[in-house]
Amino acid sequence: MRILFTIPHYFNPSDRGKHGSQGKDPQPRIEAIAACITSLHRVFGKSQNSIDIARGAALPANQSQAHSIDIVICTTKDSHLLDRVPLPSHFYKHYRSKSEPQLLGFECQALLRDCIGSYEYFCYMEDDLILHDPWFFVKLQWFSNKAGDMCLLQPNRYEISSFEGNQKTYIDGNLAPQLTAKFQNLQEQPELAGQIMGTQVTFSRATNPHAGCYFLNVSQINHWTKQPYFLDRDTSFISPLESAATLGIMRAFRVYKPTPQNANFLEIEHFGSVWSERMLAM
Template sequence: MKILFAIAHYFNPDGGGKHGSLSKDSRSRIIALSTCITHLWALFGKSQRLIDIAHAVAVPVNKPQAHDLDIVICTTRNHHLLGQLPIPKGVYHHHATQAEPMLLGFECHALLRDCLGRYDYYCYLEDDLILRDPWLFIKLNWFTQQAGDLNLLQPNRYELSPAGGIGKAYIDGELAARVTERFQNVAEKPELKGHIMEHPVMFRRTLNPHAGCFFLNAKQMGYWAQQPYFLDRDTRFIGPLESAATLGIMRTFRIYKPAPDNASFLEIQHFGTAFLSLIGRDIQGGKR
């Protein structure tokens, strides 16, 4: 299988600090992006080995889950940290643009569209997201086989606490209905149910389809690219960053996420604790 990842990456230490990409300190962003790229290769690339101690040889493993990857980092106006990443440059491609920084995600959309016909999956990631599930594409393929290509399964984003307190928090809880009702009807097929290894799993239409990412198979990407609103750079969903990640797919597909009882079925880590640290301070529920 051939997989294309387009990652929107921006860093400007003079930007005022509202987002991690605008922080004075670049270290956390370097760690986040490096970890993002490293995990993509570790989970889905072909360089996976088992050390055979008896014969002193490293042998290939996980062959069915080893794929051909292309990782493209999209940047704008030379505001990036690629020169400081502690990873070889050959593991990714650099796609430089002159886009408005807040609209950089839409340049990723254009890149994905321009590569139609060459890949089996077309993926978008913000640069602070880390995948840790080697069965991600197996699960996504199973879901579309069961539900059809017009239904899209999105992961639940989570943050981890380094020590003490709440150890893990999913950060994209439901929004007020008015935020997304212009773009989706969650009452249409509100739930889907299935079984994995004799274990029941439930997926629900969500009032917050945002995950900072999406993973579309070739049919889904082609279908979205044919829509009249594709690349219209509409930013009506919360803001430009959220819209680039979510608005287009929300207008095109019925979006589901794993229900809370099996939230970890499909998930992706958000680097840092920006949201988790709000629990017990601005958000109630910090006690166990």
Template sequence: MRIIFTIAHFFKPSNEGRHASQRKNPQTRLQALTKSLTALHQLFDKSQSIINIAQRLALPANQPQSHELDIVICTTKNDHLLNQLPLPPHLYRHHSSNAEPLLLGFECQAVLQSSLGQYDYYCFLEDDLIIHDPWFFIKLNWFTQQAGDLNLLQPHRYEVSSHGLVHKAYIDGDLALRVTAPFQKVQEQQELKGTIMNTPITFCRALNPHAGCYFLNANQMAQWANQTYFLDRDISFVGPLESAATLGIMKTFRIYKTSPEQASFLEIQHFGTGFLGLIGGQVGLAER
């Protein structure tokens, strides 16, 4: 397969420092983006080998699950850290713009639109998300084969820590129904069920479809890009960041996530512990 990833990346220190992209120290953002890019290549590109000890030869490995990747990092003005990335520049392409920082997700949509017909998957990631599952696209493809292209499976975002009250927390739990009611009808096909490796699995319409990312096959990307609202820069879902990442796909597809009992089936790491650290303070811990 051919896969294009677009990544919205921004960094500009600010006294407010509300987002990680505004902190004084760039190291956390650099580390997150480095891990994100490295993981994409290590998991999905063709440069994978197994060492045959008897022959003292590195032979190809995982080739049926490896792909041709193009990674495009979308930035605005000079507010980025690409010149500090400890990675070879050939691992990605730089798309510079003058977009408003909070609207970089829409700039990524424009890049995806310009690439229609060239790829099998069209993907968007915020710059602090890391995939760890080499079967990620196999799972996505299985889901659409079973459910159809109008149903879109989103991953659960999670954070991890060895020092918190919990070691792993999924951070995009249910929103109040009224938050997404103007954009989706979760009462339609509320659940889909399947079986994988003799294990039953349940997919639920997402009351919180946001994941800071999306992964569309070619048919889904063409379907979305053909809508009148595509690239309308509507920011009416929560805020600009959330709208750029999620509103368009929420209007176009029935979005599912796995039930909490099987949240790890399709997941993506959110770098840091900004949400997990709320547990025990602003977020109570339920009794087990």
């Protein structure tokens, strides 16, 4: 399978910065984007082997789930850290834009649209997200086959924190329904369920559909890009960052997430522990 990942990346230190992309120390951002890119190659790339000791050879492994992946990092002007990321240049492609920093997610949307016909999955990820699950796209395909392409499954985003022990915390909690009421009807098919490997899994309409990412199959990207609001650069959902990542898909699809009892069915790690430690300390 051919998969396209688009990743907005920005860094410009600021005394008033609220996000990691504006922090004074660039090292966490370097580590975050390096982990983001490396994980995609490790988990989904074709360079996976198994050592055959008897034959003294390395044999291909996991080829049924190895994919052809392209990673495009979208930046604006010179406000980035790619020249300091310790990765081979062939691990990704660099797309330079003149976009406003908070609107880089919309540049990624345009890239995805322009590549229709060349891939089977079209993905957007913020530059501090890390995928660990090799069955991630298998699960997405299973969900789409069961629920239909107008239902979009989003992963639960989590952090690992050392706060009072090694804790795993899902950070995108429920929002007040009125915050998304103008964009989605949560009463329409509020819950779905299915059996996988003999285990019941449940999914609910997401009061907080934001996960800093989305993963669309061919049918879904075609549907979204044909909508009159596609690439309208509407920033009315929380902030420009959340709007670029989430508003479009929330308007185009019924968005679901795995329920808390099986939250790890589909999940993605958020680099660091800033949000979880802030919430756990409350």
